Amino acid sequence: MYKKVTQEIIEKLEKVVGQKNLTHDREKMEDYSHDEFSLKDIAKFPELVVKPEKTEEVAEILRLANTEMVPVTPRGGATGLTGGCVPLYGGIVLSLENMNRILEVDLDNQMAVVEAGVTLSEFYQAVEEAGLFFPPHPGEESAMIGGLIATNAGGARAVKYGVIRNYIRGLEVVLPTGSVIHLGGKLMKSSTGYNLLNLIIGSEGTLGVVTQATIQLMPSPRVMRSLIIPYDELEKAIETVPLLIRKRILPLAVEFVPKDVIQITEEFLKKRWPCTQGSTYLLIILDASSEDEIDRLSEEVAETCMEKGALDVYVADSPKKQEEVLDIRSKIYEAIKSHTLEVLDISIPRAEIARHVKKVQEVSQKYKIWLPTFGHAADGNVHTHIMSARFEGGKIVSLPEEEWKTKFEKVREELYKDCRNRRGVISGEHGIGIVKKSYLSYVLDEETIELMKGIKRHFDPQNILNPGKIFD
Amino acid sequence: MNICVFVKRVPDTEAKIRIDHETNSISEEGINFILSPYDEVAVEEALRLREANGGTVTVVSVGNEEALTTLKKCLAMGADEAVLVKDETPETYDGLRTAKILARAVEKRFPDYSLLLFGKQSVGADNAQIPAMVADLLNLPQVNVVTKLEIDGNKGIAHREIEGALEKVSFSLPAVVSAQKGLNEPRYETLKGIMAAKKKEIPIVTFEDLGLKEEEVTPLLEITKLESPPQRQAGKIIEDEPEEAAKQMVKFLHEEAKII
Ligand SMILES: Cc1cc2nc3c(=O)[nH]c(=O)nc-3n(C[C@H](O)[C@H](O)[C@H](O)COP(=O)(O)OP(=O)(O)OC[C@H]3O[C@@H](n4cnc5c(N)ncnc54)[C@H](O)[C@@H]3O)c2cc1C
Numbered sequence: 001m002y003k004k005v006t007q008e009i010i011e012k013l014e015k016v017v018g019q020k021n022l023t024h025d026r027e028k029m030e031d032y033s034h035d036e037f038s039l040k041d042i043a044k045f046p047e048l049v050v051k052p053e054k055t056e057e058v059a060e061i062l063r064l065a066n067t068e069m070v071p072v073t074p075r076g077g078a079t080g081l082t083g084g085c086v087p088l089y090g091g092i093v094l095s096l097e098n099m100n101r102i103l104e105v106d107l108d109n110q111m112a113v114v115e116a117g118v119t120l121s122e123f124y125q126a127v128e129e130a131g132l133f134f135p136p137h138p139g140e141e142s143a144m145i146g147g148l149i150a151t152n153a154g155g156a157r158a159v160k161y162g163v164i165r166n167y168i169r170g171l172e173v174v175l176p177t178g179s180v181i182h183l184g185g186k187l188m189k190s191s192t193g194y195n196l197l198n199l200i201i202g203s204e205g206t207l208g209v210v211t212q213a214t215i216q217l218m219p220s221p222r223v224m225r226s227l228i229i230p231y232d233e234l235e236k237a238i239e240t241v242p243l244l245i246r247k248r249i250l251p252l253a254v255e256f257v258p259k260d261v262i263q264i265t266e267e268f269l270k271k272r273w274p275c276t277q278g279s280t281y282l283l284i285i286l287d288a289s290s291e292d293e294i295d296r297l298s299e300e301v302a303e304t305c306m307e308k309g310a311l312d313v314y315v316a317d318s319p320k321k322q323e324e325v326l327d328i329r330s331k332i333y334e335a336i337k338s339h340t341l342e343v344l345d346i347s348i349p350r351a352e353i354a355r356h357v358k359k360v361q362e363v364s365q366k367y368k369i370w371l372p373t374f375g376h377a378a379d380g381n382v383h384t385h386i387m388s389a390r391f392e393g394g395k396i397v398s399l400p401e402e403e404w405k406t407k408f409e410k411v412r413e414e415l416y417k418d419c420r421n422r423r424g425v426i427s428g429e430h431g432i433g434i435v436k437k438s439y440l441s442y443v444l445d446e447e448t449i450e451l452m453k454g455i456k457r458h459f460d461p462q463n464i465l466n467p468g469k470i471f472d
Numbered sequence: 473m474n475i476c477v478f479v480k481r482v483p484d485t486e487a488k489i490r491i492d493h494e495t496n497s498i499s500e501e502g503i504n505f506i507l508s509p510y511d512e513v514a515v516e517e518a519l520r521l522r523e524a525n526g527g528t529v530t531v532v533s534v535g536n537e538e539a540l541t542t543l544k545k546c547l548a549m550g551a552d553e554a555v556l557v558k559d560e561t562p563e564t565y566d567g568l569r570t571a572k573i574l575a576r577a578v579e580k581r582f583p584d585y586s587l588l589l590f591g592k593q594s595v596g597a598d599n600a601q602i603p604a605m606v607a608d609l610l611n612l613p614q615v616n617v618v619t620k621l622e623i624d625g626n627k628g629i630a631h632r633e634i635e636g637a638l639e640k641v642s643f644s645l646p647a648v649v650s651a652q653k654g655l656n657e658p659r660y661e662t663l664k665g666i667m668a669a670k671k672k673e674i675p676i677v678t679f680e681d682l683g684l685k686e687e688e689v690t691p692l693l694e695i696t697k698l699e700s701p702p703q704r705q706a707g708k709i710i711e712d713e714p715e716e717a718a719k720q721m722v723k724f725l726h727e728e729a730k731i732i
Contacts, residue, residue, distance in 0.1 A: 020711075227663065274660035295670070302663045313663040315548075318506050319486060321660065 002089050002464075003069045005047040013050055013092075016060045021051040021098060032093045035080040036140070038340045042083045042434055046073070046093040053098045055172060055180060055211040061094060062209065063178030065464050072176075073466050074205040076147025077119060079140040081343050082433025084151065084204050088468040096146050099211060105130040109186045110217050111169060116146030116210045123215075133220035135161030137253075138429070139330045146210045152202035154429030156253035156285070156329075159378040161218075163429065165201045170214030173200055175207075176460040186214055199455070204431045205466040207459040221287035223294045224252070226322045228314040229305050230278030234258065234361075237280045238354040240308040241377045245350070249300055253285040254378035260391055261332050261372045268335035271328055274314040274321075282310075282377065283329060285322075336372065339389040339396055341408050342435060346419045347428030350380035359418045360384050367407045369399065381428035386411055416442050432470045440471055473527035473623065473645075475518040476582050477551070477589045478574055478606075479511040481535055481542040482596040489700070496695045497563055498596075507542045510591025514651040516658040518589050519550045521623055528552040530582060534559050534573050540674055547669035548661040554674045555581065557682070564691040567601030573689065574602065575609035576682045587628075590650040592617045607648035614648040615641045619655050 005024075014022055023029060024047065034043040052058045065072045071091035078085050087093050096117035104113040105126060112134075114123060121141035127134045138148060138155035147153075149171070154163040170184035183197040184190060200208055231237040237256050244251070259279050266273055273281075284301055288294040302313040316322045333343070348356055357373055360382075364371040370391040375383040388404040390397045399407075416426055416439050425443045426436050440449060449471060456463075483489060487503040507515075518529040531546040531554040533539045543554035557577050564570075578585065588607075593600035600616075607614035620631035623645070630649060632639040679689055708724065710717045725732045 228660070272657055295666070298663055299667065314660040315663055315666060316660055319484060319504060320506070 001069070002071050002091060002467075005070055005091060006068075009064065009068055009070065010048060012064060013048070013061060016057050016064075017050050017052050021053065022048065024048045029093075031078075032075065032095065033086065035078040035083060035085050037081055037083045037086075037433075037435060038337055038342070042086055044086050044088055044090065046087040047090050049093045049095060051095045051098045055099075055174065058094065058099075058174045058209055058211055059178045059180055061092070062174055062176055062465070065092060066177055066462055069462060069464065071464050071467050072209075074146065074150070074209045076116070076144035076150070077140070077142045078147075079143040080147060080151060080433060081345070081430045082427075082435045084431055084433035084466075084469060085147070086434060088434060091464075094209065096144060096209075096211075100144075102126045103212070105132070105217075106186065107132075110219075111186050112215045112217055113170075113212065114145055114215065115212055116144060116149075118145050119143065120145070120148065127217055128220075130217075131220070132217040134167070134215070134217055135252075136164055136167060138164075139333070145213055145215075149201050149210050149213060150203065150205045151431040152429065154376070154379070154381060156255055156376055158376060158381070158429075159254055160250050160252045160287075165198065167216040168197065168201055168213055169216050171197055171200055171210055172212035173208035173210055176462070176465040180211075181208070184214065202431070204433065204469050206456055206469050207465070209465070221252075222289050223291055224285060224287045224317075224322065225294050225298060226316040226325050227282075227284045227286070227298060227301060228274045228316065228325060229282040229284065229302075230275050230311045230314075231280050231282070231309060232278050232311060233309070234280040234357065235354055236309045237282050238357060238377055240282060240305050240310070241353070242351050243304050243308065244301065245378065247300065247304060249297065249304070251284045251301070251378065252287045253283070254376070255283040255329060255374065256377040257281050257283060257329060257332070257374040258372060260394070261336060261374060262328065263394065264396070265328050265332045265335040269328060269331055271324060273328055274316065274325065275312065277311045283325065332374065333385075336385060336387070336396075339370075339387045339398065341386045341388050341404065342412070343430070344384040344386065344412070344415060345381065345427045345430040345436075346384070346415065346424055347379075347381045348419060348422045348424030350378060352422040352424070353377060353380060353382060356382060356418060356422060356424075360415065363411055363414050367411055369404070369407050369411060370396070371411065376428075379428075380424070384415060412439070419443065434469060437469070437471055473521065473525045473586045474582070474584055475521060475527065475529050475587045475589055476578060476585050477511070477514050477518045477529060477531050477546070478602070479515065479531055479533050479542060479546060479591070480508045480594040481505050481533065481539045482508040482594055485509065485595055491698050491700060493698075495562070496698045498698070505538070505542070507545050508591050508594045508596070510593060510595070510651055510653065512591075512658045513653060513655050514589040514591050515546050515549055515551060516656045517621060517651055518587075519659075520656060521587070521621075522552075525623065527586075530555065530585075532557065532574065532577060534570055534577075536560055537676075543674050544669050545661070547672050547674075548665040549659060550665060553672070556674055556676045558676050558678050559689075561689075561691065563597070564693060565597050565599065565695060566691040566693040567597075567599045568605055569689060569691055569693075571602050571605030571609060573679070573682070573684065575606050576684055577677065578606075578610060580682050581677065586626075586645045587623070588612070588646070588648045590648065592650040592652050603648050603650040610648075612646055612648050613643040614650075615643055616650040617652045618649050619652050621649060621655065 073087040075085040099115040099117040138153040370387040484504040492499040590603040615630040618630040
């Protein structure tokens with residue numbers, strides 16, 4: 001049903017974006033055929049890559065694609081973990097990389113206005129230079145604002161500060177038909193009509209292309225401190241979390257990480273984790289407005305952890321030490337990536353985490369497959385990594401393909417069923433993309449999915465914008 | 473074995489340094505201060521030696537009251553006591569002046585030490601003068617920029633990495649040793665340590681207490697100008713077909729960069 005990208009279309013688009021912002025050279029397009037999802041069998045080459053510099057150019061591209069029936073896949077930093085920016089039906093990849101201007105950091109309204117291709121690291125830098133703070137912290141800083149919005153990214157700091165959605169105040173969006181709409185603005189409040197702004201956030205590039213965003217900022221917390229807390233049992237570590245919440249302690253982030261993945265990452269990075277005791281760690285990050293307050297908070301946290309059997313509480317308070325610890329935490333994925341089949345992104349009520357993780361351990365033993373599980377312990381978002389390996393005596397032992405292939409399916413199914421039983425959802429922050437869409441009906445009502453499909457048809461009657469994502 | 477470690481509060485190595493041209497010093501506003509990283513290695517070494525041989529670890533800093541935070545950190549790491557020698561003078565960069573103050577503090581306050589440990593230099597001033605000067609003032613043997621240290625009774629052996637070789641120096645105690653990175657990996661404080669440190673008093677010693685006269689602490693060095701290094705220019709990107717790009721690169725290296 002889709003048409004191929006013809007020479008004529010190429011010539012027309014060359015006039016829109018200029019020769020240097022367009023490529024159909026196969027070698028150069030390799031990069032645009034995949035994202036960070038580890039199995040390369042979902043990769044797919046586009047027929048053409050365009051890199052517009054302005055909103056009008058994006059509109060022009062979509063108008064043409066809509067007329068010519070050519071699919072268009074928006075692409076940000078391609079750090080996605082679900083194949084979201086993979087051009088499943090070929091056609092055009094629309095990369096926002098050239099729309100990377102920070103238009104404004106408005107101190108009076110405490111908001112920034114930026115283009116969709118600004119990377120998270122560029123954004124942090126601009127915000128910091130303005131003396132402000134952007135709380136969400138998804139783990140990969142080469143992700144772009146447009147991609148973060150399209151997936152409603154989360155990250156470790158969601159416990160205290162929420163996810164990307166909570167900070168997006170305004171959007172400029174190009175619809176699949178080529179019209180440009182403006183949603184929200186530098187507004188703290190709006191009860192004016194349906195909230196389409198929030199419909200676009202998390203829509204994974206299926207309803208429109210985000211070209212510009214107005215983002216809420218905050219004053220920076222004065223002091224931050226990371227606590228590294230070893231336990232000899234995973235359950236004890238995870239069971240500490242509801243206790244903290246009951247005591248009304250609200251850390252910036254609470255991560256749980258097993259020692260095996262820490263050891264592999266230490267080796268990989270040639271860096272050292274603060275302690276060697278225990279078999280599991282909680283990494284708790286606190287922020288406060290004064291040294292005294294952070295001391296008081298840390299003491300309360302430490303007491304609670306010790307009550308639950310923590311072996312000790314280590315402190316990283318200089319920015320460098322905090323960075324070192326965080327660096328190890330955030331590079332775990334890279335260290336184990338070569339054996340990772342899929343990163344699950346299950347989100348369940350946070351009080352269910354201990355029980356869900358126990359289930360993961362059972363499944364791991366049952367299928368004799370390594371399922372390192374770590375994640376955001378206090379917001380209920382668990383990242384189980386399904387591996388094509390076992391873990392024995394501190395070493396990764398690869399499984400043959402025919403073995404992991406069948407196990408992969410079964411493990412996924414069992415864990416998603418457990419997720420459903422606990423009234424969770426299959427994605428907390430990465431989105432559905434290609435790789436999770438066959439499980440959507442596990443957790444959403446049929447009617448809900450039908451409504452979503454209706455919305456998609458309304459925005460994109462010809463189904464040219466990022467087809468084959470979220471659902472078929 | 474009693475050990476004194478000398479530490480300095482310095483700007484975080486990651487901080488963006490701004491210069492205050494009026495005072496010819498760095499502007500402290502908005503920057504974070506830390507225990508100088510080489511000093512941290514020295515403190516760690518002292519703690520390990522104490523864990524192996526017994527004795528006490530005393531940490532000393534010269535500076536204003538802001539340095540108390542740095543000393544607290546050393547206590548949190550596990551030092552037994554800390555002393556601040558109060559000096560209200562802003563950064564002088566005069567190594568000899570600081571060395572005289574430290575040497576006097578040792579004579580007056582810590583007569584029964586066996587080892588004086590320093591970082592090989594402070595980051596920031598980077599003069600690397602003080603350990604050697606203190607050793608000379610106190611007439612002690614010294615080994616600097618040490619990457620491994622072994623103490624056995626009244627003798628020590630220190631390893632130094634020198635050009636193309638490893639130098640082993642044996643010396644008798646008491647002595648001065650300065651620490652290079654790699655000597656050890658400093659520990660993270662534990663919360664217990666931090667809380668215990670909070671409860672410890674840090675005595676403040678004045679120049680008067682040490683019998684230092686005004687002329688002995690007058691800086692002999694004046695900073696006439698402090699400037700940031702010139703900004704690095706952005707790299708140049710040549711975008712073209714490989715063959716053409718290579719030609720342009722050679723042309724650039726030859727005509728503009730004048731390297732070839
Ligand atoms: C090491 C690592 C750590 C990670 N940690 C986290 C984490 O902590 N939390 C988290 O939430 N995610 C995390 N991720 C996943 C990933 O970084 C996020 O999903 C991120 O939001 C993707 O942004 P991107 O710019 O790379 O988007 P891409 O991968 O390019 O695209 C993602 C989706 O967004 C769409 N899209 C991109 N730009 C636009 C646009 N301008 N308009 C409309 N649609 C668009 C694409 O079509 C696609 O569907 C991690 C990934 C890695 C590799």
